Amino acid sequence: MADLKSLMTETRNKNTMNLDEMTPYEIVSVMNGEDEKVVKAVYHVLPEISRTIELAIESLTRKGRIIYIGAGTSGRLGILDAVECPPTFGVDYNTVVGVIAGGEAAFVKAKEGAEDSLELGAEDLKKISLKREDIVIGLAASGRTPYVIGAFRYASELGCRKVAISCNDNSEISKEADIAIELLTGPEVLTGSTRLKAGTAEKMVLNMISTASMVGIGKVYQNLMVDVRTTNEKLVNRAENIVMEAVGCNREEAREALKEAEGEAKLAITKMLLNCDIETARASLEQAGGKVKVAVSRQMTIK
Numbered sequence: 001m002a003d004l005k006s007l008m009t010e011t012r013n014k015n016t017m018n019l020d021e022m023t024p025y026e027i028v029s030v031m032n033g034e035d036e037k038v039v040k041a042v043y044h045v046l047p048e049i050s051r052t053i054e055l056a057i058e059s060l061t062r063k064g065r066i067i068y069i070g071a072g073t074s075g076r077l078g079i080l081d082a083v084e085c086p087p088t089f090g091v092d093y094n095t096v097v098g099v100i101a102g103g104e105a106a107f108v109k110a111k112e113g114a115e116d117s118l119e120l121g122a123e124d125l126k127k128i129s130l131k132r133e134d135i136v137i138g139l140a141a142s143g144r145t146p147y148v149i150g151a152f153r154y155a156s157e158l159g160c161r162k163v164a165i166s167c168n169d170n171s172e173i174s175k176e177a178d179i180a181i182e183l184l185t186g187p188e189v190l191t192g193s194t195r196l197k198a199g200t201a202e203k204m205v206l207n208m209i210s211t212a213s214m215v216g217i218g219k220v221y222q223n224l225m226v227d228v229r230t231t232n233e234k235l236v237n238r239a240e241n242i243v244m245e246a247v248g249c250n251r252e253e254a255r256e257a258l259k260e261a262e263g264e265a266k267l268a269i270t271k272m273l274l275n276c277d278i279e280t281a282r283a284s285l286e287q288a289g290g291k292v293k294v295a296v297s298r299q300m301t302i303k
Helices: 024-043 046-061 074-091 118-127 147-157 195-218 233-247 251-261 265-274 278-287 292-303
Strands: 066-070 095-101 135-140 161-166 179-182
Touching: 024 046, 024 195, 046 066, 046 135, 046 147, 046 161, 046 179, 046 233, 066 074, 066 118, 066 179, 066 195, 074 095, 074 135, 074 195, 118 147, 135 147, 233 251, 233 265, 251 265, 265 278, 265 292, 278 292
Parallel strands: 066 095, 066 135, 135 161, 161 179
Antiparallel strands: none
C-alpha cells in the first residue's frame, strides 16, 4: 500500500491545527484565506493549461473527444464539467465525456477499491471506444491513482494525447502524460480532504479547458454562447437576448429570426448580420467552420 504521508495534499495545515475549537466564523475565514491560494496555484500553470487547450481544439477539430477520467471527487468534477457542455455549447454528449472509477453509480456512492485498479482504467476507456483522435485528461488530486495510470497506459497504446491534472509535484500520473498540470494548493484545511482546495483548483482548470476549447471551435461569438440549446423557457429567453446583443435588434425581430433558424441562435445571428436567407447563412457558417466572425468577414470581403 502506498504511503500518502509524503504528499502535500496529505500534510497537516499549520493554520488549522485547532479547527475543532474554532467558531463557524473563524472556520469560514480561514477557509476563505486558504482558497486564495487556489487562484495562485492555477496562475502558475497557465502555460500548461493553454497547451492543453490547443491540443483539445486539435482533437475536436479532427472529430475526436475530450475525455476526463478520474476517481472520487476528481472523477465527479470531470463528469460535472462534461455534462454542462451540451446545453451551454450545443455539442452532443459524446463530445466531452466524463469517466469515473466505479461507473456512473459512483458519482453519488463511492465504489470501494475501483480507483486501485490499473486494469479498470483501461477497460473503461475501451468501453467508450477510445480512439487516437481523442485527448485523455486524467484527474487525481494525489497524483498517484492507479485507475488513471492504467487509463493513460492504454491511451498511449492508441497514440492519444494525455494530460495529467494533479495537486502534488512530480506526481506519478505526471510521468505518464504529455502535459502535466500540477496545482500546488498546499495542505487542506481539513487534513487530506482534497474535495476542498484541490477540488476547487481542478474545477477551475476544467472550466478553462472546456470553455476555451469551445471558443476555439466556433461555439462562441464575441463573448456570447451562440450555440446554446433552447431546451427550456429560460434558455429560449437567453437565446433571444443573445441574438439581440449580437445584432442590435429588438425582441420581436430576434424571435422571428430564431423561429426561422429553428432555435439556432448562431444561424439567426449570421442571417441577420449578412442580411441573407437562412440557407445562405447556413452555407456561410459551414464554410467558416462554424465561426460567425469568419463567415461574416468572408461575405463582406466577397461583396
